Amino acid sequence: MTGDRGRTESTEDGVSPGGGIVAELGRMTGEERRAHEAEVAEAVAPDREIAVDVGDTLLEMRDVTVRFGGLVALDAVSFGIRRGEILGLIGPNGAGKTTCFNAMTGVYRPSQGQVLLEGRPLGRRARHQITRAGIARTFQNIRLFGEMTALENVVVGTDARHRTGAISALLRLPRLHREEREAVEKAMALLEFVGIADRAADRARNLPYGCQRRLEIARALATEPKLLCLDEPAAGFNPAEKEELMALIRRIRDDGYTVLLIEHDMRLVMGVTDRVVVLEFGRKIAEGRPAEVGEDPAVVAAYLGVPDDGVA
Numbered sequence: 001m002t003g004d005r006g007r008t009e010s011t012e013d014g015v016s017p018g019g020g021i022v023a024e025l026g027r028m029t030g031e032e033r034r035a036h037e038a039e040v041a042e043a044v045a046p047d048r049e050i051a052v053d054v055g056d057t058l059l060e061m062r063d064v065t066v067r068f069g070g071l072v073a074l075d076a077v078s079f080g081i082r083r084g085e086i087l088g089l090i091g092p093n094g095a096g097k098t099t100c101f102n103a104m105t106g107v108y109r110p111s112q113g114q115v116l117l118e119g120r121p122l123g124r125r126a127r128h129q130i131t132r133a134g135i136a137r138t139f140q141n142i143r144l145f146g147e148m149t150a151l152e153n154v155v156v157g158t159d160a161r162h163r164t165g166a167i168s169a170l171l172r173l174p175r176l177h178r179e180e181r182e183a184v185e186k187a188m189a190l191l192e193f194v195g196i197a198d199r200a201a202d203r204a205r206n207l208p209y210g211c212q213r214r215l216e217i218a219r220a221l222a223t224e225p226k227l228l229c230l231d232e233p234a235a236g237f238n239p240a241e242k243e244e245l246m247a248l249i250r251r252i253r254d255d256g257y258t259v260l261l262i263e264h265d266m267r268l269v270m271g272v273t274d275r276v277v278v279l280e281f282g283r284k285i286a287e288g289r290p291a292e293v294g295e296d297p298a299v300v301a302a303y304l305g306v307p308d309d310g311v312a
C-alpha cells in the first residue's frame with residue numbers, strides 16, 4: 001500500500017459520466033471499434049477461461065423444499081446448473097420459479113434440502129455473502145436506484161467486489177482511489193457491453209424501460225458473478241426487443257458466464273437456452289433440451305391454456 005502513495009491518482013479522472021467515451025466511439029474506424037469491443041469484452045469477463053470447464057455442476061438444488069405456512073411452494077426440487085450453460089427455468093404462474101431464485105439467493109431458507117454452489121452448501125449465508133460467493137440476480141420488478149445515474153448504479157454493483165474497508169475509505173487511502181477509478185472504468189465497459197453506454201449520465205428513472213432492464217443486467221454483471229440469474233428479463237418487451245435481449249444473453253454466456261433464466265415466453269426460452277427445467281405446482285415435471293421438453297406431454301399439459309406472450 002505504501003508503494004501506491006507516490007502515485008498521483010485522482011478520483012476525478014475516472015468519474016466522467018461517460019460522454020467522452022461515447023464521443024470517442026463515434027470517431028473510431030471499424031477496425032478500431034472491433035479492437036475496442038474486444039477490450040470491453042475482456043474487461044467485462046476477466047474470468048472467461050472458466051468456459052473451459054463447461055459441463056461440471058456449478059450450482060445444485062438438492063431436494064429443496066420451501067413452505068409458506070401450509071403452502072408448499074417448492075416440493076423436493078432437485079436440478080443442477082452446469083458451468084457455461086444457459087438454463088431456462090419455466091412453468092405456469094405460481095409454479096415456484098421465483099421461489100427457486102429466492103432460495104438460491106438467500107431471500108428464503110429452504111425448509112428442507114440444500115443449495116450447493118461449487119459443491120459447498122450455501123447454508124445460512126446472508127444475501128450479500130451469497131452475492132460475494134458468486135450469485136447475482138435481476139428482479140421481475142426492476143429495482144434500480146432511480147436518482148442515481150446509470151453509471152453510478154453499475155459502480156454500486158462493483159462495490160460487492162471491493163476490498164477497501166471502512167477505515168481505508170474514511171482516510172481515503174490510495175487503494176480506494178484506484179478501486180474507484182477501476183470501478184468506473186469497469187462500469188463503463190459493462191454499460192457498453194449491454195448497449196447503453198450513451199445513457200451513462202442519465203438518471204436511472206429517466207431511462208426508457210428497455211434500457212432499465214439492460215442496466216439491471218449490467219449491475220448484476222458488475223458483481224462478477226459465477227451465476228447470473230435473470231427473472232423474466234424480457235417482460236414487457238416487443239418481439240424486436242426480445243430478439244436483441246436473446247442476443248445479449250447469448251453474448252453473456254459466450255463470455256464465460258453461466259445464466260439461469262426465468263421466462264414465460266416459451267419461444268424465447270426455446271431459442272436461447274441450452275437446457276430447460278420445468279416446474280408445476282412446486283414440483284419439477286421435466287428437464288432436458290428445449291426441443292425435447294417442448295414436446296413432453298406433461299409440459300404441454302401444464303402450459304395448456306397459458307397464454308404464450310411470445311406468439312405475435
Ligand SMILES: Nc1ncnc2c1ncn2[C@@H]1O[C@H](COP(=O)(O)OP(=O)(O)OP(=O)(O)O)[C@@H](O)[C@H]1O
Nearest residue numbers: 068071072073091092093094095096097098099100
Ligand atoms: N412470500 C410468500 N408468502 C406466501 N406465499 C408465497 C410467497 N412467495 C411465493 N408464494 C407462493 O408460492 C407459490 C410459488 O410462487 P412463485 O412466485 O415462486 O411462482 P412463479 O412460478 O415465480 O410465478 P410467476 O410466474 O407468477 O412469477 C405461489 O403459490 C405463491 O403464491
